[in-house]
Amino acid sequence: MPTHPFPTLSADEAAALIPDGAFVGFSGFTPAGAAKAVPAALADRARTLRAAGEPYRLRVLTGASTGDDFDETLAEADAIAWRAPYQSSRALRRRVNAGEVEFVDMHLSHVPQMLEFGFFGAMDWAVVEATEVTADGRVYLTTSSGVSPSVLRHAERVLIEVNRHPSKRLWEMHDVAILPPPPYRSPIPIHHPLSKMGVPFAVLDPAKVAGVVETDAPDDVAPFSAPDDVSRDIAGHVIEFLLHELRSGRIPPDFLPLQSGVGNVANAVMAGLGAHPDVPTFTMYTEVFQDALVDLMEAGRLTAASTCALTLSPPQIQRVYDRMDVFAPKIVVRPQELTNNPGVVRRLGVITINTALEADVYGNVNSTHVAGTQMVNGIGGSGDYTRNGYLSFLVTPSLAKGGAISAIVPMVSHVDHNEHSVQILVTEQGLADLRGLGPMARAEAVIENCAHPMYRDTLRDYVRDARQGHIRHDLGGAFSLHRNLIEHGHMLPAGR
Ligand code: 0RQ
Numbered sequence: 001m002p003t004h005p006f007p008t009l010s011a012d013e014a015a016a017l018i019p020d021g022a023f024v025g026f027s028g029f030t031p032a033g034a035a036k037a038v039p040a041a042l043a044d045r046a047r048t049l050r051a052a053g054e055p056y057r058l059r060v061l062t063g064a065s066t067g068d069d070f071d072e073t074l075a076e077a078d079a080i081a082w083r084a085p086y087q088s089s090r091a092l093r094r095r096v097n098a099g100e101v102e103f104v105d106m107h108l109s110h111v112p113q114m115l116e117f118g119f120f121g122a123m124d125w126a127v128v129e130a131t132e133v134t135a136d137g138r139v140y141l142t143t144s145s146g147v148s149p150s151v152l153r154h155a156e157r158v159l160i161e162v163n164r165h166p167s168k169r170l171w172e173m174h175d176v177a178i179l180p181p182p183p184y185r186s187p188i189p190i191h192h193p194l195s196k197m198g199v200p201f202a203v204l205d206p207a208k209v210a211g212v213v214e215t216d217a218p219d220d221v222a223p224f225s226a227p228d229d230v231s232r233d234i235a236g237h238v239i240e241f242l243l244h245e246l247r248s249g250r251i252p253p254d255f256l257p258l259q260s261g262v263g264n265v266a267n268a269v270m271a272g273l274g275a276h277p278d279v280p281t282f283t284m285y286t287e288v289f290q291d292a293l294v295d296l297m298e299a300g301r302l303t304a305a306s307t308c309a310l311t312l313s314p315p316q317i318q319r320v321y322d323r324m325d326v327f328a329p330k331i332v333v334r335p336q337e338l339t340n341n342p343g344v345v346r347r348l349g350v351i352t353i354n355t356a357l358e359a360d361v362y363g364n365v366n367s368t369h370v371a372g373t374q375m376v377n378g379i380g381g382s383g384d385y386t387r388n389g390y391l392s393f394l395v396t397p398s399l400a401k402g403g404a405i406s407a408i409v410p411m412v413s414h415v416d417h418n419e420h421s422v423q424i425l426v427t428e429q430g431l432a433d434l435r436g437l438g439p440m441a442r443a444e445a446v447i448e449n450c451a452h453p454m455y456r457d458t459l460r461d462y463v464r465d466a467r468q469g470h471i472r473h474d475l476g477g478a479f480s481l482h483r484n485l486i487e488h489g490h491m492l493p494a495g496r
Contacts, residue, residue, distance in 0.1 A: 004133050006160070009211035014159045015041035017210055018125050020049070021081070023059040025115075025151025027128040027161075029336065030262065030288055031067030031220045032309035033144030035127045035161050037213050039070045046079035057081035061120070063146020063308065063336055064108055064287075064380060065089070067220035075101070084120075085111050086378040096375050105368060108287065108308075108381040109340035112150040116181055126155030128202075129215075131168050133160045137206040141174055142166045143219055143317065144309035145335045149176045149202040158208045164216040167321040171200040172328040173310075179337055190344050193257055193283045193306035194332055223313035224291050227268035230397045233428035235268040238353065238393060241424065241431055243278055245391070251351075257285035259345070259385045261354040262311070265395050267292045269353055274301040285350045287339045287381045289331065291316045297330060298323075306332045308339040308381075340384035352389035354382035356396040356417075358407045359425050359450070361443040361459060362471060363434045365394050365417040371482050372413030379416050387421045398427035398452040404490045408451040410462045411478035425450050439471045458496060 015038055018024060028034025046056040059082040060074065071089035074080050078100070080092065085106035087093070096103040106114075114120055128148050132140040141148055142163055152158060177198030179185060189197045227235070245251045258273070260266035267290055273279050274296040281303050284293070289307040294316045296302035310317060310333065320327045338344065345352070356365045357376065367382055369375055386392045394417060396407045407427065419442070425432045430449035434442050440463075447459045458481070466472035481491040488494065 004212060005135050006133065006209045007211045009159075009213055011037035011041035011213050012044070014038050014211055014213050015045045017157070017159070018042065018058070020054070020056045021058070022124040023061070023121065024125045024127060025061045025123050025147060025155055026066070026070070026126070027063070027141070027144065027146060027148040027151075028066040028070060029063035029144035029146030029309040030065055030311040031070075032311045033129050033142045033146065033148070034062070034066040034070050034219065035129050036069060036163065036217050037161055037215045038127045038159060040073055043073045043077035043079050046077040050078070061085070061111070061123075061147065061151065063111070063144060063148070065377065069220055086380045088377045093375060097373075103375060103378075105375070105378040107340070107379060107383045108336045109342065109384040111147050112178065112335060112337040113181075115147070115150045115154050116178065123151060123155040124157065126151040126158045127161065128152055128158065129161045129163050131163065131166055131170055133162065133209070133212065135206060137204045138201040139204060140171045140201050141176075141333075142170055143312075145174060145176065145333050146308055147336060149178055149335050152202050152204040153178060156208065157210045158204055159210055159213060161213045161215050164214065165218050167324060169324045169328060172324065173331045173333045174200045175332050175334050176200065176202050177338065178335070188338065188341060188344055190338065191347070193285045193304045193348070194330070196332060218314045218317065219312075221311055221313045223315070224264060224267045227264055227271070230428045231265045231268040232272070234265050234395050234397070234426055235272040237426050237431040238269050238395065239272050239276055239279070241433070242273070242351070243276070253280065255280050255282045256349045256351050256390055257283045259284065259286040259350050259352045259389070261380070261382055262288050262290065263355055265355060266290065266353060270296065274299065285339070285345065285348050287336065294319055297327065304330050306334060306339060308334060308336050336381070340381045342384060342388040345385055345388040349390035350385060350388070351391045351393075352385035353393040353395060354386055356394045356407065358409050358412055359394060359396065359422070359446065360409050360412045361446045361463060362439050363419040363422045363425060363442050363446065364412045364415050365422050366412040366414045367416040369414035371486065383417060386417045389423075391423055392421060393424045393426055394422050395426045398429050398450060403452070403454065405485060406452060406455040406481060406491050408446060408455060408459060409481050410459065411473060413479060413482050455492070458492060
């Protein structure tokens with residue numbers, strides 16, 4: 001029996017309320033906590049209306065990426081006109097790169113405050129997943145916080161998806177706060193990953209609730225595959241370096257909180273750190289709590305985690321739900337303007353590990369655009385952390401596409417993290433510690449330690465023959481590897 005006074009709607013009835021062109025904020029930070037029933041119904045509505053010759057395309061804002069049943073479904077139905085701030089869907093990526101969807105690639109920490117400042121204009125609708133909504137407007141969020149508290153506050157009308165599947169005890173992990181606009185901001189009272197500063201629910205004006213859609217489904221999170229040799233080698237270099245820093249006293253004996261991006265390399269690093277006998281127990285101040293962390297927390301290796309989302313495959317989230325007495329006191333789920341807050345990341349001294357697509361010999365990093373033009377996913381939270389980390393690692397395999405692509409290039413074809421933010425670059429070949437190095441010493445460290453041997457001569461020649469300056473570049477040849485790739489399918493020059 002519902003405990004709220006709001007009308008219960010079918011997903012189709014809910015979707016019918018949202019008009020063409022609406023600006024809609026959805027819950028979801030990765031597939032965790034994403035709205036599940038209404039997006040599919042919106043995609044159906046778009047297809048039906050298009051068949052009748054009527055347009056139906058929305059402006060879509062979420063916390064970060066979502067699952068296949070959200071972005072993929074909406075993009076396949078051509079129901080998205082504008083999208084921010086991050087995505088990881090094949091169909092949506094295709095439309096973004098074809099120029100059919102306007103995509104705004106943003107630092108995730110900026111999203112809530114941009115809503116608060118009015119930078120996106122008025123938000124028409126919010127669709128947010130919850131375990132419960134109350135008559136007085138408390139919304140108990142599910143497996144992510146993301147941008148949900150902000151869209152609930154700013155949207156003119158709201159639909160709540162009440163999902164029966166997640167544990168009703170998730171509220172014990174949530175800490176919701178929205179920063180007021182400047183100039184009335186006080187210091188953020190987060191001094192430890194488990195500090196709490198808000199309340200365990202989001203709030204809205206109950207008069208805005210148009211209805212509740214009931215669901216009963218887990219998040220669509222795929223389990224991680226076992227790390228491959230390349231991921232294991234990268235993880236090995238990161239761990240060896242962290243141990244060296246610990247022994248040298250540059251990391252305090254009780255360690256510092258860690259952040260790691262999504263993906264198999266990140267998972268391999270975390271699993272490797274947890275298994276290493278010389279690494280002390282540690283904490284995390286991160287945006288995504290992934291599968292490997294459940295094991296580490298159960299084993300007592302990971303003692304506390306602050307996150308924006310519990311991005312866990314169904315078996316792993318079930319383990320959390322089955323032992324809430326163990327997990328709830330050790331995890332805080334926060335909105336993204338706090339998990340990714342530059343000031344807090346710097347205050348806590350977070351060690352950050354994120355993934356690059358390509359890096360140049362001077363340490364600039366491209367995490368988003370293949371050959372400078374083709375969007376992959378977006379910058380996500382990697383910039384929030386990299387710029388402000390105590391130690392900031394960027395990791396990548398040295399080769400892509402069977403060696404046709406070198407991840408180390410003379411000049412990146414797009415810049416997400418510049419040389420001023422990137423401290424340590426790691427591939428399976430080795431690690432370049434760029435701290436305190438000028439451009440020429442950086443180039444040597446990156447080429448000799450990180451580039452794949454088959455590309456080293458080409459990169460050495462580039463630097464040697466480039467125009468003398470503080471940074472050596474040949475503006476005519478800086479993208480010759482990218483040009484080779486486009487012209488004959490391989491970055492190496494003909495004959496090498
Ligand atoms: O393509 O799948 O077709 O083979 O890019 O590469 O090696 O599988 O690595 O899945 O970790 O993705 C940077 C995209 C890496 C991701 C990026 C091709 C490669 C493959 C994927 P295929 P891998 P990953 C936390 C922080 C930015 C956001 C971020 C990302 C595909 O990590 O989006 O860090 N990061 N957020 O073959 C052409 C190159 C290439 C290349 C790899 N140089 N040129 N293609 N590929 N390097 C998350 C949140 O913010 C929520």
